[in-house]
Amino acid sequence: xxxxxxxxxxTRAVRPVAVVxxxxxxxxxxxxxxxxxxxxxxxxxxxxxxxARTGLAGERLGEVVAGAVLKHSRDLNLTREAVLSTALDPAxxxxxxxxxxxxxxxxxxxxxxxxxxxxxxxxxxxxxDSASDAPIAVDEGLRRVLLALNRARTPGARLKALAGLRPxxxxxxxxxxxxxxxxxxxxxxAARTAAHWGVSRQAQDELALASHRNLxxxxxxxxxxxxxxPYLGLRRDGLLRPDTTPAKLAELEPVFGRDLEAPATMxxxxxxxxxxxxxxxxxxxxxxxxxxxxxxxxxLVDAQTAAVDHVHRGEGLLTAPVHAVPVLLQRxxxxxxxxxxxxxxxxxxxxxxxxxxxxxxxxxCRERLGxxxxxxxxxxxxxxxxxxxxxxxxxxxxTGARILATTAKLLAERGGGxxxxxxxAAGGQGIAALVEA
Amino acid sequence: MAKLPVHLPxxxxxxxxxxxxxxxxxxxxxxxxxxxxxxxxxxxxxxTGPALVLRAGAAPLADDVAVWLAxxxxxxxxxxxxxxxxxxxxxxxxxxxxxxxxxxxALRESLAPAFRRTASGGRVLVLGAVPAEAGGxxxxxxxxxxxxxxxxxxxxxxxxxxxxxxxETRGGTTVNLLRVAAGAGxxxxxxxxxxxxxxxxxxxxxxxxxxxxxxxxxxxxxxxxAVVTGAARGxxxxxxxxxxxxxxxxxxxxxxxxxxxxxxxxxRVRGSALTLDVTAADAPDVLAxxxxxxxxxxxxxxxxxxxxxxRSFVNLGADAWDTVLGVNLAAPLRLTEGLLRTDGxxxxxxxxxxxxxxxxxxxxxxxxxxxxxxxxxxxxxxALAEPLARRGMAANAVAPGFIETPMTASMPAVPxxxxxxxxxxxxxxxxVDVAEAVxxxxxxxxxxxNGQVLRVDGQHLTxx
Numbered sequence: 069x070x071x072x073x074x075x076x077x078x079t080r081a082v083r084p085v086a087v088v089x090x091x092x093x094x095x096x097x098x099x100x101x102x103x104x105x106x107x108x109x110x111x112x113x114x115x116x117x118x119x120a121r122t123g124l125a126g127e128r129l130g131e132v133v134a135g136a137v138l139k140h141s142r143d144l145n146l147t148r149e150a151v152l153s154t155a156l157d158p159a160x161x162x163x164x165x166x167x168x169x170x171x172x173x174x175x176x177x178x179x180x181x182x183x184x185x186x187x188x189x190x191x192x193x194x195x196x197d198s199a200s201d202a203p204i205a206v207d208e209g210l211r212r213v214l215l216a217l218n219r220a221r222t223p224g225a226r227l228k229a230l231a232g233l234r235p236x237x238x239x240x241x242x243x244x245x246x247x248x249x250x251x252x253x254x255x256x257x258a259a260r261t262a263a264h265w266g267v268s269r270q271a272q273d274e275l276a277l278a279s280h281r282n283l284x285x286x287x288x289x290x291x292x293x294x295x296x297x298p299y300l301g302l303r304r305d306g307l308l309r310p311d312t313t314p315a316k317l318a319e320l321e322p323v324f325g326r327d328l329e330a331p332a333t334m335x336x337x338x339x340x341x342x343x344x345x346x347x348x349x350x351x352x353x354x355x356x357x358x359x360x361x362x363x364x365x366x367x368l369v370d371a372q373t374a375a376v377d378h379v380h381r382g383e384g385l386l387t388a389p390v391h392a393v394p395v396l397l398q399r400x401x402x403x404x405x406x407x408x409x410x411x412x413x414x415x416x417x418x419x420x421x422x423x424x425x426x427x428x429x430x431x432x433c434r435e436r437l438g439x440x441x442x443x444x445x446x447x448x449x450x451x452x453x454x455x456x457x458x459x460x461x462x463x464x465x466x467t468g469a470r471i472l473a474t475t476a477k478l479l480a481e482r483g484g485g486x487x488x489x490x491x492x493a494a495g496g497q498g499i500a501a502l503v504e505a
Numbered sequence: 506m507a508k509l510p511v512h513l514p515x516x517x518x519x520x521x522x523x524x525x526x527x528x529x530x531x532x533x534x535x536x537x538x539x540x541x542x543x544x545x546x547x548x549x550x551x552x553t554g555p556a557l558v559l560r561a562g563a564a565p566l567a568d569d570v571a572v573w574l575a576x577x578x579x580x581x582x583x584x585x586x587x588x589x590x591x592x593x594x595x596x597x598x599x600x601x602x603x604x605x606x607x608x609x610x611a612l613r614e615s616l617a618p619a620f621r622r623t624a625s626g627g628r629v630l631v632l633g634a635v636p637a638e639a640g641g642x643x644x645x646x647x648x649x650x651x652x653x654x655x656x657x658x659x660x661x662x663x664x665x666x667x668x669x670x671x672x673e674t675r676g677g678t679t680v681n682l683l684r685v686a687a688g689a690g691x692x693x694x695x696x697x698x699x700x701x702x703x704x705x706x707x708x709x710x711x712x713x714x715x716x717x718x719x720x721x722x723x724x725x726x727x728x729x730x731a732v733v734t735g736a737a738r739g740x741x742x743x744x745x746x747x748x749x750x751x752x753x754x755x756x757x758x759x760x761x762x763x764x765x766x767x768x769x770x771x772x773r774v775r776g777s778a779l780t781l782d783v784t785a786a787d788a789p790d791v792l793a794x795x796x797x798x799x800x801x802x803x804x805x806x807x808x809x810x811x812x813x814x815x816r817s818f819v820n821l822g823a824d825a826w827d828t829v830l831g832v833n834l835a836a837p838l839r840l841t842e843g844l845l846r847t848d849g850x851x852x853x854x855x856x857x858x859x860x861x862x863x864x865x866x867x868x869x870x871x872x873x874x875x876x877x878x879x880x881x882x883x884x885x886x887x888a889l890a891e892p893l894a895r896r897g898m899a900a901n902a903v904a905p906g907f908i909e910t911p912m913t914a915s916m917p918a919v920p921x922x923x924x925x926x927x928x929x930x931x932x933x934x935x936x937v938d939v940a941e942a943v944x945x946x947x948x949x950x951x952x953x954x955n956g957q958v959l960r961v962d963g964q965h966l967t968x969x
Binding site: 113119120121123125126155290296297298299301303361 | 561565754757761762763764765767768769771772773774775776777779780798799801
């Protein structure tokens with residue numbers, strides 16, 4: 069293998085970063101169609117579908133950046149190992165990223181930075197997660213015994229190490245959908261935020277219904293024909309319920325926030341379940357796209373992360389994007405009114421609604437966001453118009469790349485415009501990005 | 506590129522009678538023993554033995570033929586004794602000037618001993634004239650206004666000769682008639698090479714017409730671009746593989762539901778995948794736009810996508826009829842029209858190849874819809890031939906016979922076995938056999954072949 073020839077080292081202007089194409093597997097409910105597929109399998113499928121559609125088999129790309137949230141220790145080099153299984157030139161470098169549910173968009177931001185700086189001309193960003201194939205760890209006590217056994221050099225020392233075994237150690241540790249610092253599940257955190265903002269059950273169910281209807285309509289008109297490649301016999305997202313109704317959603321029992329004073333509003337219908345899937349997006353310079361005769365869908369303009377203190381100050385776990393977005397808009401001289409497409413990740417319907425409520429709240433925007441007044445109102449007709457995570461499902465690390473590709477195509481389809489992407493993440497973090505075409 | 510996956514037929518009978526006690530029993534009982542066909546492999550010899558070029562009468566093409574065969578790698582001999590002990594890899598007879606019944610007798614005299622000496626996997630190729638052109642305008646015994654009736658009869662006689670010899674050969678030898686139109690010149694070279702090569706292993710017992718090639722509009726592109734519909738599996742995937750092997754970038758098109766297999770095929774052949782429902786209202790525009798913008802036009806268009814909905818004619822509902830006619834015939838018509846209408850969708854010298862079927866030529870019980878659509882494709886390429894020739898383009902059809910695919914593997918055992926053995930080569934063909942014929946018709950050298958139907962059926966009994 070020969071190392072790529074470095075471009076001449078000169079002072080360069082920042083280059084625009086084009087979103088050229090996207091591809092994902094249909095998403096499946098955990099334990100469903102992809103029960104036997106690993107995160108690596110899913111990532112390979114997403115990348116291979118993208119490579120096939122763009123005709124890049126055998127090409128060496130600048131870099132592939134991806135990640136998984138639920139990750140086996142053996143997958144420490146997940147993305148590189150996946151690249152070796154794809155149709156790309158095996159001499160394509162890769163690295164892993166993890167930022168919880170923000171992973172899939174953060175990979176794109178990192179890759180875009182390299183492209184903008186002239187370090188890479190084209191690459192693939194994305195993510196994969198399999199909640200079905202989640203890593204299971206041994207009990208902490210057993211782990212210490214095994215490590216001691218490994219260190220022991222004499223039969224006596226080995227016996228001594230084994231003497232540390234206890235019956236209770238056979239119970240393995242399963243990954244939990246709980247915050248490390250609070251022990252509360254994400255749903256419980258979201259329920260507290262929903263109660264704080266007074267988000268109604270009806271509003272949440274309406275948002276969930278719109279998500280399913282928008283996604284179904286997008287499939288029907290062929291919108292996803294060049295964004296989704298079937299995998300293991302699944303052609304559309306397994307969670308999509310095109311025929312769901314307000315009545316069906318209203319029947320569901322609340323599952324989160326049942327111990328709160330406010331009425332519990334969050335159900336299985338307006339929350340995302342654990343999901344398996346992968347997504348990938350091709351980013352490049354305009355020149356690279358032109359050389360490969362590939363159309364540019366849109367440009368990734370800028371991005372911003374933020375974090376809140378959900379541990380000590382009681383801020384909403386999933387409200388970091390509320391803080392990231394105003395900073396990002398201001399830096400680029402955009403307002404909410406300039407936007408043609410708004411994508412707010414539907415971790416829970418209540419998360420989206422609480423985010424929108426915060427931006428409309430004058431007091432909150434003045435005191436917490438340091439603005440002169442409310443950030444503004446998001447036109448609901450521009451929100452998640454091709455469906456979002458409530459209907460597609462949410463394989464954690466895949467969601468960012470799914471949304472970026474969908475957003476870019478929505479802009480290209482309408483012949484131009486401006487878009488905002490907002491994604492909340494575990495650990496009180498969030499990421500937002502601006503896209504323009 | 507990865508080695509082409511050969512779909513090995515599940516042919517227990519063939520395996521049984523080819524070796525060991527089964528072979529001895531089959532010999533004694535006079536059972537058919539399907540020969541092993543010699544197919545294309547990289548680096549193989551052009552022929553399995555020397556090529557004998559025979560002359561029936563004036564034989565105006567024999568000298569060129571000898572030169573072209575030698576250039577392709579054959580050891581060319583002018584008479585049987587020069588071949589020594591070797592069995593003949595090919596026998597090519599220039600009978601283009603044969604015009605009297607007596608000429609056929611002379612032809613028999615020189616061809617019979619050569620035919621006996623043909624090697625396994627050999628090629629017998631008779632070059633004839635186009636009967637309608639035979640004997641020229643000079644006329645014959647019939648006098649004014651009749652033309653040379655005897656010359657036409659003699660040339661048409663070659664067709665029966667070739668079809669009979671195809672049924673008498675052993676060891677996978679094929680016999681074909683190449684009708685050379687006046688002024689074909691160099692255009693004969695590529696059909697000659699193809700029909701003598703291992704790529705034509707399952708092509709036998711039929712005439713094929715070659716005429717003058719239209720002048721090439723511009724020099725060929727470095728990497729040709731081909732689009733294949735229905736490329737996700739079976740014969741379509743094999744066509745993509747062979748076109749890619751021959752150097753083309755293949756745009757593999759198929760419906761969204763086949764996306765997973767389609768991506769695999771596209772990546773394996775280092776081509777690209779295009780989601781396309783050929784029956785969609787916007788399909789012609791989508792395809793034309795894709796080819797124009799992404800590739801600056803296609804050099805090759807293969808209409809391969811096809812479906813079956815078998816049922817007796819009286820039980821065929823409108824759905825089964827419309828689905829089959831829509832996918833198999835209306836879609837190729839509309840796509841072709843759309844590509845021709847869109848500036849830049851086709852490269853200069855573009856070729857169309859339609860996948861017909863011997864069931865379209867001969868008809869098939871329970872397949873009135875399918876046979877109608879597949880015969881319609883023959884009409885399509887015949888209608889396109891002249892107008893396309895004026896643009897330097899061409900359209901042809903390939904009519905596969907019994908081909909070993911997942912579709913035929915799922916047939917009931919008895920009809921499947923009958924279908925396999927009912928050809929002169931006594932076996933089913935492989936998808937690659939069809940793909941080789943398609944790729945050859947799509948190649949620059951085949952420019953003189955236009956509006957023709959090439960059967961790839963091992964001379965099937967029902968194949969006309």
